[in-house]
Amino acid sequence: xxxxxxSMLCCAFLAVIPHSQASWQNYIVGPESRHVVPSKILSTxxxxxxxxGLLPDGTSPAVLSRPSSSDTPPNITIDFGLNTVGYxxxxxxxASENVPGLRIAFSETTxxxxxxxxxxxxxxxxxxxxGTDQVAVISTAFNWTDSNGCQHxxxxxxxxxxxxxxxxxVLDALDADSPYTQPNGTISISSxxxxxxxxxxxxxxxxxxxxxxxxxxxxFWYAASYTNDMIxxxxxxxxxxxxxxxxxxxEGALVLQDGAKRDRDPYAGDIAVSGLTTYLTxxxxxSLAAGNVLANLAEHQRNDGWIPPASINDYTxxxxxxxxxxxxxxxxxxxxxxNATYASTYYPNLVATLDTYYPSNTDNATGxxxxxSGYGDYAFLxxxxxxxxxxxxxxLALQRGAAWASQIGSxxxxxxxxxxxxxxxxxxxxxxxxxxxxxxxxxxxxxxxTTHPQDANALAILSGIANSTRAxxxxxxxxxxxxxxYGNAFTxxxxxxxxxxxxxxxxxxxxxxxARFESGHADTAIDQIRRLYGWMYTHDPGLTAWEGxxxxxxxxxxxxxxxAHGWSTGVVGALTGYVLGTQLTGLGGERWSVKPVxxxxxxxxxxxxxxxxxxxxxxxxxxxxGGAVFELAIDVPPGTSGVVSVPMFEEGGRVEVDGExxxxxxxxxxxxxxxxxxxxxxxxxxxxKHEVRVTNYI
Numbered sequence: 221x222x223x224x225x226x227s228m229l230c231c232a233f234l235a236v237i238p239h240s241q242a243s244w245q246n247y248i249v250g251p252e253s254r255h256v257v258p259s260k261i262l263s264t265x266x267x268x269x270x271x272x273g274l275l276p277d278g279t280s281p282a283v284l285s286r287p288s289s290s291d292t293p294p295n296i297t298i299d300f301g302l303n304t305v306g307y308x309x310x311x312x313x314x315a316s317e318n319v320p321g322l323r324i325a326f327s328e329t330t331x332x333x334x335x336x337x338x339x340x341x342x343x344x345x346x347x348x349x350x351g352t353d354q355v356a357v358i359s360t361a362f363n364w365t366d367s368n369g370c371q372h373x374x375x376x377x378x379x380x381x382x383x384x385x386x387x388x389x390v391l392d393a394l395d396a397d398s399p400y401t402q403p404n405g406t407i408s409i410s411s412x413x414x415x416x417x418x419x420x421x422x423x424x425x426x427x428x429x430x431x432x433x434x435x436x437x438x439x440f441w442y443a444a445s446y447t448n449d450m451i452x453x454x455x456x457x458x459x460x461x462x463x464x465x466x467x468x469x470x471e472g473a474l475v476l477q478d479g480a481k482r483d484r485d486p487y488a489g490d491i492a493v494s495g496l497t498t499y500l501t502x503x504x505x506x507s508l509a510a511g512n513v514l515a516n517l518a519e520h521q522r523n524d525g526w527i528p529p530a531s532i533n534d535y536t537x538x539x540x541x542x543x544x545x546x547x548x549x550x551x552x553x554x555x556x557x558x559n560a561t562y563a564s565t566y567y568p569n570l571v572a573t574l575d576t577y578y579p580s581n582t583d584n585a586t587g588x589x590x591x592x593s594g595y596g597d598y599a600f601l602x603x604x605x606x607x608x609x610x611x612x613x614x615x616l617a618l619q620r621g622a623a624w625a626s627q628i629g630s631x632x633x634x635x636x637x638x639x640x641x642x643x644x645x646x647x648x649x650x651x652x653x654x655x656x657x658x659x660x661x662x663x664x665x666x667x668x669x670t671t672h673p674q675d676a677n678a679l680a681i682l683s684g685i686a687n688s689t690r691a692x693x694x695x696x697x698x699x700x701x702x703x704x705x706y707g708n709a710f711t712x713x714x715x716x717x718x719x720x721x722x723x724x725x726x727x728x729x730x731x732x733x734x735a736r737f738e739s740g741h742a743d744t745a746i747d748q749i750r751r752l753y754g755w756m757y758t759h760d761p762g763l764t765a766w767e768g769x770x771x772x773x774x775x776x777x778x779x780x781x782x783x784a785h786g787w788s789t790g791v792v793g794a795l796t797g798y799v800l801g802t803q804l805t806g807l808g809g810e811r812w813s814v815k816p817v818x819x820x821x822x823x824x825x826x827x828x829x830x831x832x833x834x835x836x837x838x839x840x841x842x843x844x845x846g847g848a849v850f851e852l853a854i855d856v857p858p859g860t861s862g863v864v865s866v867p868m869f870e871e872g873g874r875v876e877v878d879g880e881x882x883x884x885x886x887x888x889x890x891x892x893x894x895x896x897x898x899x900x901x902x903x904x905x906x907x908x909k910h911e912v913r914v915t916n917y918i
Contacts, residue, residue: 243431245423247438260298262386284389304414308326319359375400436754496556659672698712722772801816866900872916
């Protein structure tokens with residue numbers, strides 16, 4: 221599979237985007253190699269000499285001295301400059317003969333860096349450390365790499381891999397580690413570095429990319445991509461969630477973990493976002509990181525059709541919504557990878573999920589799903605029975621499942637599922653819409669007539685349950701009741717969580733933002749992107765996307781919060797799918813659509829590449845000064861074709877394709893041109909370079 225390089229694609233773009241614009245490569249963030257070195261010394265305390273020797277230009281070792289255990293423990297706190305993940309490496313040059321100890325603490329933020337790590341693997345069970353990793357430093361020079369385990373039975377232990385930005389090293393020892401190490405002495409360190417384990421995203425690995433006239437949006441796209449790179453890693457029993465998540469079938473496989481520091485276990489629901497991010501950035505180089513996980517979960521399906529959300533608890537963690545997310549994420553994997561083998565192999569699992577498990581949990585009176593007690597969801601929220609979110613997600617899964625069934629030739633099953641989706645949609649609208657609020661309830665109003673959460677309303681829109689009127693009113697309600705400086709809260713009351721009106725999940729916001737683009741509310745989509753991703757980008761640790769945010773914009777679970785979480789990277793899909801306007805509609809990208817959202821974005825140009833199994837689909841568009849002319853250039857991979865929709869707010873404008881008139885004076889003259897909803901759509905745009913010009917488009 222060959223993807224065009226930037227240089228191959230730029231020729232088509234230069235007719236649209238001026239030479240003077242900055243290039244997308246400038247926005248890439250992340251380490252340039254697997255050997256990552258410190259950025260600066262954040263602080264020292266106690267008897268420390270030449271801490272700067274640990275920086276890349278250091279010429280002599282840093283020395284920590286503590287003559288007596290009653291003296292202040294010497295400490296050096298190091299900033300690696302960005303959130304990262306991997307194995308710390310220390311080169312010791314010498315030490316006193318008494319084998320002094322070094323204790324090491326890690327944190328993604330300075331707020332939670334103390335005399336212990338903000339979070340470490342032992343905090344999730346298998347508690348071999350008290351929050352720091354321990355080293356016994358011998359007198360002769362040696363190199364140490366952090367690894368999970370203990371040197372002497374249960375003494376001198378370390379947790380191994382860490383996700384962090386800051387690291388603190390202190391000359392000290394645990395009483396429990398005696399007699400193997402002492403809390404006093406002298407230690408000389410010549411270097412501290414990191415062996416980075418995430419995916420190394422560089423210019424050459426970006427099979428898909430994005431750039432537009434808005435610098436801030438570009439920064440958010442590449443920061444989210446780097447977040448996803450951090451969680452794209454090899455599954456190892458020594459690094460994964462210690463709560464019975466290890467599995468020999470996953471061992472050594474490339475996977476999409478949920479978070480870089482925790483829980484380090486791949487979840488199906490997370491992959492509904494992180495999977496799309498990996499397809500749109502590094503394409504076929506990382507797509508199997510999603511496919512490996514989804515296949516593994518399918519292979520652990522229960523007899524009743526339920527699919528586990530992750531390997532944690534030996535595949536028994538009871539979540540009600542994640543089998544539906546498995547369906548959605550699996551279809552995305554099939555669509556983007558073109559993996560027909562996966563589609564046929566796991567189709568029986570799809571059938572068991574949609575035709576056995578969920579029908580067995582359907583309320584006969586309403587036809588709606590009802591969650592049994594004892595099951596949680598993405599946030600372990602206290603809600604049972606008929607819940608709008610589960611039903612809206614069910615409709616979305618039925619639609620994705622129908623596309624999957626059609627792909628392998630099961631057209632009758634596809635029709636059955638689409639019919640059921642229509643039935644459930646009708647039941648949601650009949651039973652779960654609050655006309656007085658103009659938004660969807662969380663549950664039946666007999667249970668709670670006050671709560672209107674983000675998940676219910678966003679997914680009701682994306683699944684098509686909500687018509688345009690209800691979609692607009694629901695989004696307006698969310699803006700009026702959930703808008704915060706750092707995003708949109710996931711609910712409008714405290715019924716689901718004490719901090720509900722203050723808590724933001726970027727996971728859910730991904731669907732909220734997409735719903736706004738789909739509904740013609742791009743202005744509020746961009747506004748939410750700026751508030752949410754702007755907050756995370758500019759607050760410690762910077763750049764990376766957080767698992768959750770709570771009161772006053774703080775990490776929602778304190779130090780336990782993952783500050784690099786794949787499920788929070790949905791800005792990549794939003795900007796590529798709507799601002800650039802590129803989406804796949806056929807297996808592997810054999811069919812695609814290009815429909816840039818211009819109105820309301822305040823973006824004057826965009827360009828990028830959408831990876832397909834046939835090569836990169838290159839797109840560039842620009843609104844000329846004054847707004848009277850819209851130009852789009854496209855480079856189509858051989859063997860593919862698609863629909864190009866260009867904005868025209870009044871159908872009396874003119875559209876030319878490669879210099880030939882396709883639309884004029886309200887009439888189609890080529891390419892099956894038609895006008896609807898402010899766009900002229902052009903059918904059957906095939907392989908090669910094409911230019912589309914719209915005049916009098918506003």
